[in-house]
Amino acid sequence: MPEPAPGRTRASAPGQTSARGREPLDGAREFIDELVGDRAADWDRDGLLPDDVLRALAGRGLLCAQVPAAHGGPGASSAANGAFTAYVGSRCSSLRSVMTSHGMAAWTIQRLGSAEQHAAYLPKLAGGRLAAVAFSEPEAGSDLSAIGTTIEPDGDGVVLNGQKTWTTAAHYADLIVVVGRYGSGAAAAVVPASAPGVTVERVPRPSGCRAAGHAHVRLDGVRLPASAVLGGGQPLMLLVTTALAYGRLSVAWGCAGILRACLGAAAEHARTRHQFGKPLAAHQLVGRHLANLLTAERTVTRMCEHASGCWDSGSPDMVMATVLAKQVGAVQAAQGAATAVQVLGSAAAHEGHVVERAYRDAKLMELIEGSTEICQLILADHAVSGAAV
Template structure:
């Protein structure tokens, strides 16, 4: 991979790796077991410039390009998927505010999200609405100078501690996005705990019971909620998840290689057993292949290629699928050690499964990419 990168990109990868190893890795197990995200990590991410890093934030604060952003998410994903998810949520919301929000929205929230002072959440999913995002049941009605929101949003990452939400609702019969302050009258959050994976993502069910939002809280124009705001934000989330899956695959491979070298059975290290070698070979190959698909997506995004959305979908689909197999083999190689609550690989396996669900399920990606393959094959 190094020979494909510029010296600047190599330096960025080293910088991100150092941060992940020094700041994130020591707290990863605690984030998982405590099911919470320490404010100290959020503050350090903000101080390092790793939140809202792809939107302009003022003089002296460089914007990360698509490739650098990918490397950042790979390293965060290698050490803690919940932290990587925090960054993705912040970026999805910041991207939406920067692209579709008013000047007042940008002034109020972008700096706070970037510094870590404000946690952001993306409120699309509902109790009965997941992949079929166009069927949201939350409603928005204008009453005088306010918008009244009624409904529930479920499985919302960082819903428990978010300061600002993007909420999607039916307004005048159309899918529309709104920016909602945590302290808005009529908004409450019910914590969701004991998840299978990404346990530090502090999920919540956001209850909007006559929630009052100023009319200028509308993000974009009425009717653009799904086709513009949600679709572009989810594209950012998928790109983050794709690279994060590569990082998780690398963590599984590294742990498995170390253990296979140290663990002796039948008088030889298990790395000498052919069936273990087969698993390691598949893990290494799939990790490299996933990384190259992400690299291709990053190059397409930086070039402004219209096909970058499909390249990102392909990278997310492949990387999130193979990391499940890689994590499963990592636990198998570790044997009884792998299913211990103290073993990082069991956390990796749980997190890997979640990556096949968030930002679009594997089956949704297969459907979209199947249609894309037919069209691409004709051109």
């Protein structure tokens, strides 16, 4: 087992204090403040996150904080990791998006991998290597049952062919967890980005989360050992749902962070900007906007706390709670960011402003890890079934 990075303490169990009396994510927010500083706007304009920032976070296991201490991770609970994710999301949604994709890759390995695969991959993801997870394809977005990528046995290994699109963090990734068809079922494969036959083409100038490293990934006869295959033969939608559960909850917590950033900026502007002889905050219609922002942030946070509580307790309601948190979070973040723009007016019309970035980033949250419409269909089916959320 690799030794923890300097200054890092192993946790005795997820969500518990370590033997030295520290929480798994002690000091993580301060570390984010040090790394991000006031550079998020520049990263957004440049469309790139610095490699040293990503490697520093990955090296302390902070991109996949729920990886157990036995595999070199912080061993954080979903609740602790979620609160940290929201904090990162309030500083830089692109960085939070990389966390989500990297964390999904680690979670997929945890859920689908064998003990040998856990030992082979998880210490790498908690120790400095960067990862992404690839689902969507040109003809398989919301309808992931249309996935055409294949993972075919070939001698003592497998061969991958297919194309993935809009794979978050793939531009930075050392390893890409690729979901594809495997016999009559499905599997995921851990693919080195440097493997022969892998082509990663960065998406130019996306409208939101511009520095998250979105990329298209082409797989042309990529040969891997059989040990790279995770969960071979499982039903496709079961495999996809397993990975998406982590992503949906991470996105939801990120939406809480977006709302906090918007609320903070809008409240500060309303306190200090004067019109008609008094602060904006003293005008009732502006006050209504601030009240709505506060309500949205508190609502999304409570939804996320509930979903993480279900996750940590192993509740059978976990999957539906994550869908609900993602749906509420994404819708409220998009509406809340628009509200913040309304409060700030032209002050938020500058590229890179925290609210201007939030306005663009929040809209993407309604599209990824299950669009608003897909989440609504899942929730509607749940309502019709008569089951309690």
